[in-house]
Amino acid sequence: MALIETRGLTLAHGGQIVLRGVDFRIDKGEIVTIVGPNGSGKSSLLRALIGALVPAGGTVARARGLRIGYVPQSLAIDATLPLTVARFLNLPSRHGAADIAAALDKAGLPDLAEQQMAGLSGGQFQRVLLARALLARPDILILDEATQGLDQPGAASFYRQIEAVRRDLGCAVLMVSHDLHVVMAASDRVLCLNGHVCCEGTPELVASAPEYRALFGTGTQGALALYRHEHSHSHGPDRHHHHHDHDPDHGHEAQN
Numbered sequence: 001m002a003l004i005e006t007r008g009l010t011l012a013h014g015g016q017i018v019l020r021g022v023d024f025r026i027d028k029g030e031i032v033t034i035v036g037p038n039g040s041g042k043s044s045l046l047r048a049l050i051g052a053l054v055p056a057g058g059t060v061a062r063a064r065g066l067r068i069g070y071v072p073q074s075l076a077i078d079a080t081l082p083l084t085v086a087r088f089l090n091l092p093s094r095h096g097a098a099d100i101a102a103a104l105d106k107a108g109l110p111d112l113a114e115q116q117m118a119g120l121s122g123g124q125f126q127r128v129l130l131a132r133a134l135l136a137r138p139d140i141l142i143l144d145e146a147t148q149g150l151d152q153p154g155a156a157s158f159y160r161q162i163e164a165v166r167r168d169l170g171c172a173v174l175m176v177s178h179d180l181h182v183v184m185a186a187s188d189r190v191l192c193l194n195g196h197v198c199c200e201g202t203p204e205l206v207a208s209a210p211e212y213r214a215l216f217g218t219g220t221q222g223a224l225a226l227y228r229h230e231h232s233h234s235h236g237p238d239r240h241h242h243h244h245d246h247d248p249d250h251g252h253e254a255q256n
């Protein structure tokens with residue numbers, strides 16, 4: 001049973017359709033990345049999956065009792081407001097000190113509980129948001145461009161943390177990202193949106209798809225090269241036999 005599954009999902013804002021006919025599923029433990037140009041419907045899809053946006057058509061099914069940890073793009077916090085990390089993590093609901101320490105540890109921030117939120121670096125701040133998502137003991141972590149504002153090493157380090165969390169907790173990870181060459185290497189599957197699902201599959205398959213190349217042009221070359229490099233060094237030969245490799249019943253061709 002899928003953690004989350006959509007059928008013919010169509011989304012609209014104020015009567016304007018922004019995403020059409022999406023068949024999508026994510027299973028236990030999978031890492032799936034959503035890419036696509038600005039305005040292609042990535043955030044809208046995430047919001048529909050967590051139940052914050054009502055579909056204009058089609059269905060969204062979530063596994064019964066599914067626990068979702070959501071990491072937003074960013075969060076505005078008044079810099080003049082005295083607020084420690086521990087107190088922030090206790091909003092809106094309280095957690096024990098041990099749970100908070102464990103979540104911070106998993107997010108890569110041991111010993112940070114008593115620091116002021118306003119004093120954190122961008123990378124530390126995003127990890128606090130990750131710790132907050134982990135307090136929900138999620139079956140699935142959903143991240144919406146969680147590395148926006150981080151530099152390249154900062155983003156890479158954040159994604160390594162996400163992979164470590166996935167290994168530890170076995171949760172699925174669904175993320176929207178613009179850091180293509182970083183996430184391509186780390187994803188089981190990539191979904192490329194452009195008002196509809198323009199292509200979907202293993203990172204390598206998507207990177208070589210004409211629909212993807214048309215959208216991302218030369219960026220594609222770098223993504224593919226790095227993916228192959230990482231692949232040859234860090235994964236076994238079985239990776240290509242993953243059961244989510246292009247499934248003909250679930251395939252998405254260009255619909256333009």
Ligand SMILES: Nc1ncnc2c1ncn2[C@@H]1O[C@H](COP(=O)(O)OP(=O)(O)OP(=O)(O)O)[C@@H](O)[C@H]1O
Binds near residue numbers: 014036041
């Ligand atoms: N609350 C809203 N009200 C009206 N239109 C919206 C709303 N949210 C999004 N849209 C529109 O829906 C379309 C898809 O937006 P969405 O944020 O899902 O795209 P995105 O792929 O996440 O974009 P980005 O990469 O810029 O974050 C855009 O044209 C956007 O202007």
